[in-house]
Amino acid sequence: MLLRTEHISKQFNGIYALKDINFELLPGEIHGLVGENGAGKSTLIKILTGVYRLEEGQIYWEDQKVSITNPVESRDIGINVIHQDRILIPAFNGVENAYLGMEYIVSGGKIDWKAMEKNVADVADSLGIEIDLKKTAAQLSPPQRTCLEIIRAMMKECKLLILDEPTASLTDKEAEILFSIIGKLKEKGTSILYVTHRMDEIFRLTDRITIFKNGAMVETVNTCDVTKDELVKKMTDQWSGQVIQRREEFGDVLLEAKGIVSKDGIVKEGNLTARSGEILGVFGLGGSGRTELLECIYGYRSTVAGTVSVAGTVIAKPSPQNSLKHGMVLICEDRRGKAMIGNLSIQNNILLSNIDDYAKGGVLDEKRETQAAAEKVQALDIKIAGLKQRAIELSGGNQQKVVFAKALMNQPKVFLCDEPTQAVDVKTRSEIHRLLRQKADEGSAVIYVSSDLKEILEVADNIQIVSRGRTRELLQNRDLTSDQVLAYCYDK
Amino acid sequence: MKSKQGNVKHILQSYGTILAMILIIVIFSVLRPASFATVRNFINITRQMAPLVFIAIGATLIMSVNEFDLSVGNMASLGGVMAAMLAVRGLPMAACFLLPMVICGVIGWFNGWIVAKFQVLSFITTLGMSTVLSGIIYRLTGGATVFENIPKSFAWLGTTKLGPIPLLSVLMLIATAIFWFLMRHMSLGRKMYAIGGNEEAAKIAGINVKKYKNIAFALCAVMACVTGMLVASRVGSANTTAGAGYFLQSYAAVYIGCTVSKEGIPNIVGTLVGAAILTILANGLTIMQMPTYMQDVITGAIIILAVIAQRLGRGDAK
Numbered sequence: 001m002l003l004r005t006e007h008i009s010k011q012f013n014g015i016y017a018l019k020d021i022n023f024e025l026l027p028g029e030i031h032g033l034v035g036e037n038g039a040g041k042s043t044l045i046k047i048l049t050g051v052y053r054l055e056e057g058q059i060y061w062e063d064q065k066v067s068i069t070n071p072v073e074s075r076d077i078g079i080n081v082i083h084q085d086r087i088l089i090p091a092f093n094g095v096e097n098a099y100l101g102m103e104y105i106v107s108g109g110k111i112d113w114k115a116m117e118k119n120v121a122d123v124a125d126s127l128g129i130e131i132d133l134k135k136t137a138a139q140l141s142p143p144q145r146t147c148l149e150i151i152r153a154m155m156k157e158c159k160l161l162i163l164d165e166p167t168a169s170l171t172d173k174e175a176e177i178l179f180s181i182i183g184k185l186k187e188k189g190t191s192i193l194y195v196t197h198r199m200d201e202i203f204r205l206t207d208r209i210t211i212f213k214n215g216a217m218v219e220t221v222n223t224c225d226v227t228k229d230e231l232v233k234k235m236t237d238q239w240s241g242q243v244i245q246r247r248e249e250f251g252d253v254l255l256e257a258k259g260i261v262s263k264d265g266i267v268k269e270g271n272l273t274a275r276s277g278e279i280l281g282v283f284g285l286g287g288s289g290r291t292e293l294l295e296c297i298y299g300y301r302s303t304v305a306g307t308v309s310v311a312g313t314v315i316a317k318p319s320p321q322n323s324l325k326h327g328m329v330l331i332c333e334d335r336r337g338k339a340m341i342g343n344l345s346i347q348n349n350i351l352l353s354n355i356d357d358y359a360k361g362g363v364l365d366e367k368r369e370t371q372a373a374a375e376k377v378q379a380l381d382i383k384i385a386g387l388k389q390r391a392i393e394l395s396g397g398n399q400q401k402v403v404f405a406k407a408l409m410n411q412p413k414v415f416l417c418d419e420p421t422q423a424v425d426v427k428t429r430s431e432i433h434r435l436l437r438q439k440a441d442e443g444s445a446v447i448y449v450s451s452d453l454k455e456i457l458e459v460a461d462n463i464q465i466v467s468r469g470r471t472r473e474l475l476q477n478r479d480l481t482s483d484q485v486l487a488y489c490y491d492k
Numbered sequence: 493m494k495s496k497q498g499n500v501k502h503i504l505q506s507y508g509t510i511l512a513m514i515l516i517i518v519i520f521s522v523l524r525p526a527s528f529a530t531v532r533n534f535i536n537i538t539r540q541m542a543p544l545v546f547i548a549i550g551a552t553l554i555m556s557v558n559e560f561d562l563s564v565g566n567m568a569s570l571g572g573v574m575a576a577m578l579a580v581r582g583l584p585m586a587a588c589f590l591l592p593m594v595i596c597g598v599i600g601w602f603n604g605w606i607v608a609k610f611q612v613l614s615f616i617t618t619l620g621m622s623t624v625l626s627g628i629i630y631r632l633t634g635g636a637t638v639f640e641n642i643p644k645s646f647a648w649l650g651t652t653k654l655g656p657i658p659l660l661s662v663l664m665l666i667a668t669a670i671f672w673f674l675m676r677h678m679s680l681g682r683k684m685y686a687i688g689g690n691e692e693a694a695k696i697a698g699i700n701v702k703k704y705k706n707i708a709f710a711l712c713a714v715m716a717c718v719t720g721m722l723v724a725s726r727v728g729s730a731n732t733t734a735g736a737g738y739f740l741q742s743y744a745a746v747y748i749g750c751t752v753s754k755e756g757i758p759n760i761v762g763t764l765v766g767a768a769i770l771t772i773l774a775n776g777l778t779i780m781q782m783p784t785y786m787q788d789v790i791t792g793a794i795i796i797l798a799v800i801a802q803r804l805g806r807g808d809a810k
Contacts, residue, residue, distance in 0.1 A: 300696055324698040338696055341689035343755050352686060353697035359679035366677070390755070406697070 001063060002027045002159060002191050003048075008057030010043050017043045019215045021057070025160065030182065030192045032202040032223070035212030035235055036453065036486075041195050044212075045162055049081050050074040062159075075101070080153035081162040088145055088152075094133030095120050098152045123154050127184050143174035150181060154190075161185060162193045165287065167201060179205065197285045199228050199490045211235055229483075232490065236453065236482040246461050246477065247440075251276030252311070254445035255328070255414045257297045260306035266292045268469035270306065274414065274445035279436060281460025281477065282449045285489050289469040290449050291333055294416045297447075298323050298330040310414055324353055327413035331403055331420050333449075335396075339403045342392030346384055347373040349391045350405045376405035381431070397428030404435065415439065415446040421455065433459050453482050465489060508801070509751045509762070513769050520776035527779050538661040541771035543719045543726070545664045547738045548745040548763045549671050550715030555746050555758040556675065557708045558688040559614040561603065563622035564716040564742060568735025570625050571596055571717030572724035576638040579646040588646065589721055593714050599625070600713025604706035614709075629732050639729030650726030660722060667718075672760040684708060685757065716742075741770055744791070748798040756803075769794070 003025040010018040018040040025031050035041050046052040048059070050068040059066055061077055068074045088097045095113065098120040105112045105119075120133055129147045137145060146166060153161055163182075167175040182192060182205060194206055202209060203223060211218040211234045218234050226234075253275050260270030270293045274280045284290040295301035297308050299318030308315050310326040323330070332338040340349055350373045351358060358369045373387055382401045384394065391402055400420065407415065415436065421429040436446045436459070450456050456463060457480060465472040465488045473488050521529035547564055554561045561567075574592040579585070603621055607614045652659040675681035683704050686694040695701050719738055724730040748769055749762025770791060777787045 298696070320696050321698040321700060330696055332696060337690075338692045341686055341693050343689045343757065344686065348682065348686070352693070353699075355679045355682050355686075355699070362678045362680060364677055364679055364682065 001025070001060070004060040004063075006058040006060065008047065008054060008059065010047060010052060010055065016215050018047070021217050023210060023217060024220065025191055025193065026208075027159070027191055028186065028189045029207045030186055030194055030205050032206035032209040033193055033195045033212065034197075034199075034202060034209060034231065036451075039212035039235070040215040041212055042164070043215075045081060045164060045193075045195065048074065048079055048160075048162065072101075075156065078157050078159035079162065080158045080160070081164065082146065082149045082153060082166055083164050088137040088148060090138035091136055093136050094131060094140075094148055094151075097137050097148055098123070098133075098155055100152060102155060120151060120155070123151050126188070127151065127154065127181055129181060141174075143170050143177050146170070146178060147181065150185075154185075158190055160191045160193060162195070164195045165197070166194075167196065167198065175201075197287075197490065199231065202231075203228065228490075229487075232483050232486055236486060247277055248461070248476075250278045250461075251443065254311050255297075255447070256309045258307050260293065260296045260308070261304050262289075262292055262296050263302035263304050264292075266469055267296050267301075267303075269471065270296060270466075271471050272297065272447065272464060274447055276413075276443045276445055277440050278461050279440050279446040279448055279459055281456035281463040282447060282466055283451075283453060283456045283463055283485060283489070284466030286451065288466045288489070290466045291418050292469075293466060293471070294330060294418050294447065294449060298328065298416055300330065324410055327410065328416065329353075329407040329410055329412040329414070330416045331407055331418060333418040333422060335399060335403060335422070339406075340391050340399055343390060345388045346377070346382075346391050346394070346402055347387040349402050350376055350409065352406055354409045372409070373405075376408060380405055380408075380435070395425075397424040400424045400428060400432070404432065412439075413444055415444060416449075417446065418449045419451065420448070421450070421452075453485060457482065457485070509748060509765060509769075509798075513765060513772065516769065516772055516776070520772070520779070524776070524779050528776055533775070533779075535656060535658070535661070537768075537771055537775050538664065539658040540775060541767045542658075542660040542664040543722045544738060544741055544745060544767045544771060545764060546667060546722065547716045547719035547735075548742040548749075548767050549667060549760060550712035551742040551746045552749065552758045552760055552763045553671075553675075553684065553708045553715075554614075554712040555743075556681075556684045556688045557705050558691065559604075559607065559705060559708065561600070561618045561709060561712050561716075562615065562739070563599075563603065563618040563625055564712065565735040565737075565739030566622045566625035566629065567596055567599070567713050567716035568720030568723070568738055569731070569733055570629050570735075571720030572730040572734050573629055573633055573638055573720075573732060575721040576642055576646065576724050576730035577632065579643055580638065580641050582643070585643075585645050585648070589649070592721060593717050596713040596717035597710045600710040601706050603713070604702075604709030607709070608702040608705055633730075633732050635732060637729050637731045638724075642728060647725055647728045650722055650724075650728075660726065663722075668760060668764050675760050680704070680707070688757065740795075741767075744795040744798065745770055747795065751798055751801045766798070 001024060005021050005023045008018065008021045009016060021044065023044070033041050043052065047054050048068065050070045050073055053069060059068060066077060089100065095117050099116060105115045117133060124131065127150065129151060131140065131144045131147055137148065140148060166178060170178065185192060196202060206223045208220055208222055209226070209231065210220040211231070213235060253273055255272065255274040257270055257272040260267055266289045282290050292301060296303045298320060299315065299322060300320055303318065308318055310328050313326060315322050315326055336342060341352065347370060351369055358365050370387060377384060377387070380401045382398050382405065384398065391399060394402065417436065421432055436448065440446050448456065448460055457477060460477050463475045463477050463480070463485060465475065467489050475485065527533065547568055550564060551561070571592045574595065575588050578588040578591060603618055606612065606617050650660060654662060675684070683699050686697070686699055687701050687704055691701055716735065720735050723734050745763050745766030746758050748766030750756050750758055752762030752765050753759045773791060773794065774787060777790065
């Protein structure tokens, strides 16, 4: 047994992100790790690589009890990880990057570049990787960078290589190169933990598969003993929404986005239509471009193609200002980073996008401001010490309510909500669901992005699938089950 | 017991800087009662700090949008030089003082435009601009102080007294009040603080971040220009490097001022306190006949302490 975990758990703010995991990994196997967003895959990786501290449970490495408290210790015992976003220094060449975090070879007080280059080239040869080590990381293509990371991982004795969505930014052809390297690593006896959403890769590469669900381990199976459908079923709870009453009759089209292409290439083709009274769920796996699509529609992220019209009017120059002017608001996923100004007071946060509405000749009418903010605080039942309290001091749920209060100040026709219930308590979550349904009933259109499929099934009238930067099928949320929806996401 | 400690901490956090200022005043008053602790000297201090306050208000604005302008020193010098040269040419006094403000405002706007357009660091951009400005000053003056043929009326602004109170001190208080109102009670200030607090959130809330940063850069340059002109008017000549000494002092005043606000953010009243502390120190140490190098050491140490205090005060907030 190369790696064994015994009853390991990890909590954040009293909520288990990982619970009682007994995971086993054999030497020389390729082991797939699958699960929905938030199933706990990343948390496990971060524990194994020393990013998170382990609080409960034991880790056994080659049958010895070990404690991994930081990334260096993890690397020292032979665990390496290659992340979705690569960690190379752009201006360093191949040799320098391969030696990151390692002692340089020094002879006679001088760095022996030749010896170092030979070592790196030897590792590259043994893996059958051909890249120019003189080139800087910035000059390399994405698959070449992945290769360089693998070289770097193999510089020291590496017994376990963790690959976290390694093909997310690779083309199919580039992925083939990676797969052949993975084959070579396996021949050398290196174990691989392969984390991905892509079922075809799981079935092609792995020997065994471990399934995570909601922070718990479901089971480990031999790859040859399961089918794809069975596996998807194991990953998700059988669940179909029924809680809030849904609609099938809608009013006029309030939002129409056509042919959106983002400048950075993450959104390749976005088409969305939402009507008055509709809650349109948008679902896609991590990295599918759902957040980026919303940001493009709102005019926050640059686009190179596409049009957005709100209530029949095309927004000529897309920008957050113009979106707000047309009655479209965005509730960001990244609350602290983009939706809220922690250092400002609750009142100023609520009024953030309406400063000019409360100013006469540039002078703020603070009485009216306080009144307006107080009304919203009361309407949304936000628990605060006072309007002058700093927003950062509130709990997650109340912070999110402040964000909603800010959005409501604009009397929006279109709500773009990105993970609006992320990191909020259960009560606030259902309050937000009710609020959005109420706004839809009053005639608004709501776009609801969530990585939590259960939530989408619970609140959405229709579900738009997003995968690999493109909007795909539009599903009517009637008698839909989670695995039916997921099947669309996993298929190419 | 614990709440008492909390109280002390709270008082120190809220009023520590003002208490420090009072402490400095008390120390100098005890050491030099006859020369320091006089009404005349205090009036003198308000006049000495006036030029610093103008440029420091500009620095407060630029820091409130979370940017930096390193060209303020040379901007001040340029302002003084331009005003003096225009006066020599015999332009009406109003034009001598208004035209440089317009020119510097445009240069400041340009600073902001470069920063926003090319998404470059304001730090480096304005450092480059600063060097450009020093070149322009040299071209204008040949490196020599402008002092010949300056009309007497040029000195009016810097030397007039209203009874015992210098006009400079009065202008300083008026400017402080105006900018306090602007930052505290007007939409412009609210938007600038929003940008400084979280630029992305401000953008998403529909605030035109580029525009307000440009305004901040322009106002910052105008205020630096005013400082340069006031110094020139006060001494009746324009030194080509008159502004250099104000650059570090202005940011020091802002940093000390940050510690006056609960949130640890740049604010006009705090900046006034910061400028006062720096000026009182310089005044007191000079009266004590402390050598210049000691003054530099003490002033520098206080700036470092202020930055640390600001960091500690800010603590949890993003």
